[in-house]
Amino acid sequence: MTRPIIGRVVPERWRTTGATAPGQRTVGEPGTARIAVDLLGGDQAPAVVVDGALRACRADPSLHLTLVGPADAADAVLAALKPGDRRRITTAITPTDTISGAVAAVAQGRADALVSAGDTRATVLAAARELGRWPGIRRPALTAVLPTVAGRVVLLDVGSSVDPDEETLAWHARLGAAYAAVVYQVPAPRVGLLTIGTEPGKGDRLRRALPNLLVDLPLPGGARYAGLVEGGDIVLGRAADVVVTDGFTGNVLLKGLETAYALTRPPSPDKTPPPRAALLLGVSGTVVVCHGAAAGPDLAAGIALAADLHRRASVAAIADLLRYSEVSHD
Amino acid sequence: MTRPIIGRVVPERWRTTGATAPGQRTVGEPGTARIAVDLLGGDQAPAVVVDGALRACRADPSLHLTLVGPADAADAVLAALKPGDRRRITTAITPTDTISGAVAAVAQGRADALVSAGDTRATVLAAARELGRWPGIRRPALTAVLPTVAGRVVLLDVGSSVDPDEETLAWHARLGAAYAAVVYQVPAPRVGLLTIGTEPGKGDRLRRALPNLLVDLPLPGGARYAGLVEGGDIVLGRAADVVVTDGFTGNVLLKGLETAYALTRPPSPDKTPPPRAALLLGVSGTVVVCHGAAAGPDLAAGIALAADLHRRASVAAIADLLRYSEVSHD
Numbered sequence: 183m184t185r186p187i188i189g190r191v192v193p194e195r196w197r198t199t200g201a202t203a204p205g206q207r208t209v210g211e212p213g214t215a216r217i218a219v220d221l222l223g224g225d226q227a228p229a230v231v232v233d234g235a236l237r238a239c240r241a242d243p244s245l246h247l248t249l250v251g252p253a254d255a256a257d258a259v260l261a262a263l264k265p266g267d268r269r270r271i272t273t274a275i276t277p278t279d280t281i282s283g284a285v286a287a288v289a290q291g292r293a294d295a296l297v298s299a300g301d302t303r304a305t306v307l308a309a310a311r312e313l314g315r316w317p318g319i320r321r322p323a324l325t326a327v328l329p330t331v332a333g334r335v336v337l338l339d340v341g342s343s344v345d346p347d348e349e350t351l352a353w354h355a356r357l358g359a360a361y362a363a364v365v366y367q368v369p370a371p372r373v374g375l376l377t378i379g380t381e382p383g384k385g386d387r388l389r390r391a392l393p394n395l396l397v398d399l400p401l402p403g404g405a406r407y408a409g410l411v412e413g414g415d416i417v418l419g420r421a422a423d424v425v426v427t428d429g430f431t432g433n434v435l436l437k438g439l440e441t442a443y444a445l446t447r448p449p450s451p452d453k454t455p456p457p458r459a460a461l462l463l464g465v466s467g468t469v470v471v472c473h474g475a476a477a478g479p480d481l482a483a484g485i486a487l488a489a490d491l492h493r494r495a496s497v498a499a500i501a502d503l504l505r506y507s508e509v510s511h512d
Numbered sequence: 513m514t515r516p517i518i519g520r521v522v523p524e525r526w527r528t529t530g531a532t533a534p535g536q537r538t539v540g541e542p543g544t545a546r547i548a549v550d551l552l553g554g555d556q557a558p559a560v561v562v563d564g565a566l567r568a569c570r571a572d573p574s575l576h577l578t579l580v581g582p583a584d585a586a587d588a589v590l591a592a593l594k595p596g597d598r599r600r601i602t603t604a605i606t607p608t609d610t611i612s613g614a615v616a617a618v619a620q621g622r623a624d625a626l627v628s629a630g631d632t633r634a635t636v637l638a639a640a641r642e643l644g645r646w647p648g649i650r651r652p653a654l655t656a657v658l659p660t661v662a663g664r665v666v667l668l669d670v671g672s673s674v675d676p677d678e679e680t681l682a683w684h685a686r687l688g689a690a691y692a693a694v695v696y697q698v699p700a701p702r703v704g705l706l707t708i709g710t711e712p713g714k715g716d717r718l719r720r721a722l723p724n725l726l727v728d729l730p731l732p733g734g735a736r737y738a739g740l741v742e743g744g745d746i747v748l749g750r751a752a753d754v755v756v757t758d759g760f761t762g763n764v765l766l767k768g769l770e771t772a773y774a775l776t777r778p779p780s781p782d783k784t785p786p787p788r789a790a791l792l793l794g795v796s797g798t799v800v801v802c803h804g805a806a807a808g809p810d811l812a813a814g815i816a817l818a819a820d821l822h823r824r825a826s827v828a829a830i831a832d833l834l835r836y837s838e839v840s841h842d
Contacts, residue, residue: 302709331775341708344716378671378763379632379804386674386760413767414805417775430716431761433708435768437743442769445661445747446776474709475744 213244215489218284218293221251223300225474228255231299234481235259239267241482245489248272248293250283281305285312288467295468295488299476302341305469306462313467316501321346322464323354324429324471325361326436329443329450330419336362337416339429340436340460346428348388352395356402357463358424360500363403370404374411374422376431384410388428402503417449437473459484461491468497543574545819548614548623551581553630555804558585561629564811565589569597571812575819578602578623580613611635615642618797625798625818629806632671635799636792643797646831651676652794653684654759654801655691656766659773659780660749666692667746669759670766670790676758678718682725686732687793688754690830693733700734704741704752706761714740718758732833747779767803789814791821798827
């Protein structure tokens with residue numbers, strides 16, 4: 183049976199099935215998620231990735247992993263698993279460029295999603311090249327979720343687009359709105375623009391120009407532009423469900439708040455904080471990025487996020503909401 | 513007796529006296545600090561400023577305030593003080609442009625320092641125009657101090673220079689180093705550059721260009737460039753004593769962390785957290801800026817900071833460390 187190349191599948195076809203596209207060979211039972219894991223991604227790789235893979239496997243009996251990296255790291259995972267669980271592991275032995283290897287596994291249909299804590303720029307470029315970007319997307323958006331007093335806030339971009347233009351941030355507003363509507367079922371997401379004061383005219387050149395563009399921008403999922411928000415609103419969560427910013431500011435704020443919450447406590451009423459991992463939105467596939475400084479539990483949370491997004495066919499549903507029906511390739 | 517115009521006094525002369533320049537008329541006893549307060553600065557002005565002024569007066573018997581704003585707000589302060597304390601209040605009744613009024617009080621020697629929670633841009637421009645910028649300073653730096661696990665970190669800029677060039681950030685590195693050396697007596701301050709990954713080549717255009725400039729930059733106070741730092745380092749405080757960034761990113765991060773710390777707790781071992789107020793470095797005078805959303809205690813802390821910096825002649829000492837001997841005016 184011929185497998186569709188996931189990057190070229192039209193989003194509507196993805197959405198119809200949930201876990202698999204029509205005609206796709208299933209590897210295990212329904213609900214199986216096959217995640218490609220970059221064993222060499224992250225400052226403490228491969229040790230933390232081995233740890234994260236093991237934690238993820240033990241927590242989710244329907245998880246299958248494709249381990250992309252050197253043989254000794256893959257062997258460390260296999261050796262630590264019970265014999266019965268080893269069949270859930272596939273190895274893709276490659277000593278270098280494990281990011282491209284993990285992306286290729288998804289592009290060739292051998293995995294449903296990938297997780298890497300490696301270089302963000304390399305991951306974004308490989309994903310855009312091999313999986314294809316959605317039409318109109320110049321730069322995909324790394325999309326994080328943070329706990330707030332009022333619940334959760336979607337923050338994008340957190341590291342992909344560090345010198346964006348206005349059009350890129352307008353696209354990210356659309357992507358973030360669709361993410362909140364699909365993944366968190368927010369009825370009519372409020373999309374805020376992160377800046378340094380809520381009076382008109384505050385902010386840098388980019389932020390002074392954007393409100394005029396955002397106020398008339400059609401947004402998916404019944405979303406609306408909710409105006410300017412400040413750094414504190416990412417903690418309080420009252421002003422917006424989705425906050426748009428450049429990847430430089432978003433990354434700095436995300437790492438600052440995550441570090442603060444790890445030391446004190448998150449402000450959220452949720453018992454389970456959102457994973458410290460981000461979804462790359464705007465490419466035709468499920469690509470999850472963890473911090474370079476990620477620990478084993480963060481990698482496990484990233485793998486669980488990827489599996490959950492795949493099982494819910496979230497990326498296809500987001501694409502569907504944005505009414506894409508084709509995929510562009512570089 | 514002719515009073516020197518403070519903005520034109522060479523810094524060395526400031527430093528010789530502490531509270532007052534040579535030949536300057538003293539208003540009260542030694543140790544007196546005369547602070548001009550912008551009654552209309554801040555989202556909740558004048559109520560929060562009245563509250564802050566009263567708190568500051570009650571906490572510091574040697575504090576004199578020049579209240580710049582409408583008569584009813586000034587009267588509210590006077591009415592709430594004991595009769596014996598009212599002599600410590602001077603009023604400068606002006607219905608509008610209270611920022612310029614407060615700056616003028618300092619420029620004309622009627623006050624030793626000023627505090628405003630009003631529009632940051634307006635304060636920076638008025639201070640640069642009326643007090644004069646130090647030589648080489650294109651844009652003064654709003655300099656905040658944050659609690660960290662390891663103590664305190666100086667963060668600049670937090671809102672003055674939102675579209676800086678490389679040269680401006682290099683100047684801010686010098687200013688921040690001098691601030692840490694003078695105000696906190698840090699022996700050899702480590703100056704870090706805020707970015708989104710510690711490997712070379714990370715960050716946006718500005719941040720990719722800067723390390724080459726910073727690595728060879730002469731810094732005051734025995735300071736040295738300590739390399740790239742990330743958002744989490746502003747919480748941990750281990751990598752640098754001073755962190756340099758653009759005013760947009762700095763403001764977003766500052767407001768995010770301050771809001772998080774207000775809800776949970778600061779990560780600092782200090783019992784007294786640093787004030788939520790910033791010093792404008794690079795102008796010839798002591799100018800303290802509070803957030804637009806500042807509450808009464810924040811205004812009081814800002815006034816106390818201004819008084820403390822004045823009494824220690826900190827701004828003059830910073831200028832001295834930077835070996836300035838003249839002042840440029842637009």
